[in-house]
Amino acid sequence: MELDLARAGWRKSTYSNNGGDCVEVADGYPGVMPVRGSKDPEGAALVFQTTEWESFVVAVRSGEFDIL
Numbered sequence: 837m838e839l840d841l842a843r844a845g846w847r848k849s850t851y852s853n854n855g856g857d858c859v860e861v862a863d864g865y866p867g868v869m870p871v872r873g874s875k876d877p878e879g880a881a882l883v884f885q886t887t888e889w890e891s892f893v894v895a896v897r898s899g900e901f902d903i904l
Contacts, residue, residue: 841870841881848874861889 844862860877862870869889872881884892895901 839865839868839870839883844870846872846877 841862845864846860846862848858848860858874860872860874862872862881865883867886869884869886870881871884871889872879
């Protein structure tokens with residue numbers, strides 16, 4: 837899937853400490869969630885199906901990755 841992300845409105849999590857490397861997401865793309873690293877904003881973005889991204893967020897919030 838190829839999306840034009842040139843005008844994407846990227847945002848960081850409200851839990852970001854604004855000093856480290858963060859994950860940014862771009863809203864406004866029906867059915868998908870573009871994701872990139874804030875350390876390299878001109879780099880590649882990954883695009884996940886919305887259901888996949890929602891499952892990931894639920895797992896993070898429930899602590900599923902806390903042991904990593």
